[in-house]
Amino acid sequence: MADAITPRSTDYAKWYVDIVRNAKLADYSPVRGCMVIRPNGYALWENIQSELDQRFKQTGHQNAYFPLFIPQSFLAKEAEHVEGFAKECAVVTHARLEQNPDGSGLRPAPDSKLEEPLIVRPTSETIIWDAYRSWIQSWRDLPLKLNQWANIVRWEMRTRLFLRTMEFLWQEGHTAHATEREAVEETRLILDLYADFVESYMAVPVIKGVKTAAERFAGAVDTYCIEALMQDGKALQAGTSHFLGQNFAKAFDCKFQNTDNELEYVWATSWGVSTRLIGALIMAHSDDQGLVLPPRLAPTQIVIVPISRNEDEKAAVIEAASKLASDLRAAGVRVHLDDREGYRPGWKFNEHEVQGVPIRLAIGPRDVANGTIEVAFRHSGAKESRPLATFAANAAALLEQVQSELFSKANAFRKANTTPVDSYDDFKDVIETKGGFVLAHWDGSGETEARIKEETKATIRCIPLADDNESGVDMLTGKPSKRRVVFARAY
RNA sequence: CGGGGUGUAGCGCAGCCCGGUUAGCGCAUCUGGUUUGGGACCAGAGGGUCGCAGGUUCGAAUCCUGCCACCCCGACCA
Numbered sequence: 104m105a106d107a108i109t110p111r112s113t114d115y116a117k118w119y120v121d122i123v124r125n126a127k128l129a130d131y132s133p134v135r136g137c138m139v140i141r142p143n144g145y146a147l148w149e150n151i152q153s154e155l156d157q158r159f160k161q162t163g164h165q166n167a168y169f170p171l172f173i174p175q176s177f178l179a180k181e182a183e184h185v186e187g188f189a190k191e192c193a194v195v196t197h198a199r200l201e202q203n204p205d206g207s208g209l210r211p212a213p214d215s216k217l218e219e220p221l222i223v224r225p226t227s228e229t230i231i232w233d234a235y236r237s238w239i240q241s242w243r244d245l246p247l248k249l250n251q252w253a254n255i256v257r258w259e260m261r262t263r264l265f266l267r268t269m270e271f272l273w274q275e276g277h278t279a280h281a282t283e284r285e286a287v288e289e290t291r292l293i294l295d296l297y298a299d300f301v302e303s304y305m306a307v308p309v310i311k312g313v314k315t316a317a318e319r320f321a322g323a324v325d326t327y328c329i330e331a332l333m334q335d336g337k338a339l340q341a342g343t344s345h346f347l348g349q350n351f352a353k354a355f356d357c358k359f360q361n362t363d364n365e366l367e368y369v370w371a372t373s374w375g376v377s378t379r380l381i382g383a384l385i386m387a388h389s390d391d392q393g394l395v396l397p398p399r400l401a402p403t404q405i406v407i408v409p410i411s412r413n414e415d416e417k418a419a420v421i422e423a424a425s426k427l428a429s430d431l432r433a434a435g436v437r438v439h440l441d442d443r444e445g446y447r448p449g450w451k452f453n454e455h456e457v458q459g460v461p462i463r464l465a466i467g468p469r470d471v472a473n474g475t476i477e478v479a480f481r482h483s484g485a486k487e488s489r490p491l492a493t494f495a496a497n498a499a500a501l502l503e504q505v506q507s508e509l510f511s512k513a514n515a516f517r518k519a520n521t522t523p524v525d526s527y528d529d530f531k532d533v534i535e536t537k538g539g540f541v542l543a544h545w546d547g548s549g550e551t552e553a554r555i556k557e558e559t560k561a562t563i564r565c566i567p568l569a570d571d572n573e574s575g576v577d578m579l580t581g582k583p584s585k586r587r588v589v590f591a592r593a594y
Numbered sequence: 595c596g597g598g599g600u601g602u603a604g605c606g607c608a609g610c611c612c613g614g615u616u617a618g619c620g621c622a623u624c625u626g627g628u629u630u631g632g633g634a635c636c637a638g639a640g641g642g643u644c645g646c647a648g649g650u651u652c653g654a655a656u657c658c659u660g661c662c663a664c665c666c667c668g669a670c671c672a
Contacts, residue, residue, distance in 0.1 A: 260670060267671070340672065377672055410631050449632035467631050
């Protein structure tokens, strides 16, 4: 509980795990590559969920739920999709266990072997498009815009808490449209929604862009993404929105009759963000003292720690603290009065710091006498005394200020770690020594991209959508390039 | 799957080379007391198939053989 956190400068990967475990966000499970999401971590996911869910509904989406198990044959229907996912599927082959003949434990009963194996969904396009085929006949059935909150399984070789686990939680939106244009608009709408959410709620700046063919979702025509930069200079894909064209409609024979009385294949999108966002959050803001949470997402925004030496003091302090807590609650602040017995104030300070509570208030006999409280800011470490009477009224604004300071800090970090380069030598040097986003010209060929990846381990994170075109020549081949693209080493 | 490493109390480790009372230490936990403005202190207590299976030996955490698990580094990925 009170273990030291490895400093980032010593070992970034270890620091990350220490944060996750000391802040009690998650724990390892008995199953390799899986994790237990603890209450502190799950509360973050619930806040992410409820905000996104609202936004999905505001933009005309409905929630539904599709099965965990998918017939193996479904996956095979879309050629690129199967190629992308087949190698990381968990497969259910038997329906029953029985005692081993020699009495040594259990085995799958041979006579319970399934006619057709089931795969545990690595994503749900196939089973959803199978349903869409039967639900969509006419242009009047479109658009169909569903989302599901679910768990999925991808049999990963190497895993990291939140960033890559074999099972993870996410939402996946799947929409069907009458026209290509409408589907592309949907893809972009969700991309904007994700970017705004991550920037305004999580205070993590992102770059919106399109993936290259090599990095595209298996089965998509275009994959749009938001890319965030972590404190160690590595990029993290924080969300994706795919324009699927008519690939899945064709694979699942999903057609509709248009207003001209003709049969057409449906146009599709799919999009998702996962519990990986929590990993992004940690690596964007946290420090060597522990987790740092942005107020909008923090399960507890303000914690109050009472301090007293005897029963008389305690009564007065608790009374003042309780009143403050209820005033804050009335002002819409998620506040927690930490009145636990048996823990000293210093211990509580540390615990709330490790767990990332944005603002800590300490109130003791001196404060009660002076009508003040001590305000400590998690993100800056600043500590100051303020009048007690007016604090609650200003609290919401104070939290918003913290939120925006966090974003500014992350934004400044990204700016400082985004480097334009024009020669391949400079490129290799920056990737190797400085890291971060590297903006360079690329000739658009998969060969060049693959060679750069091979030689530097840096990939094209995206071709940015931002309107800052500047033509040039590929740093490697000298061929013409219409704009700079974003390179980085990535998680 | 290739290379490296580690398995001893909930966690982190010592002991192993050189076999020998009851397997130890720190943190955490429990009880009692004194404490409380930045991780309190004192006293006491509980907690172990020494990863598993064989072998050598009067005797194995320690030596030998085999197996298993996990971690780190690489190839794949939200």
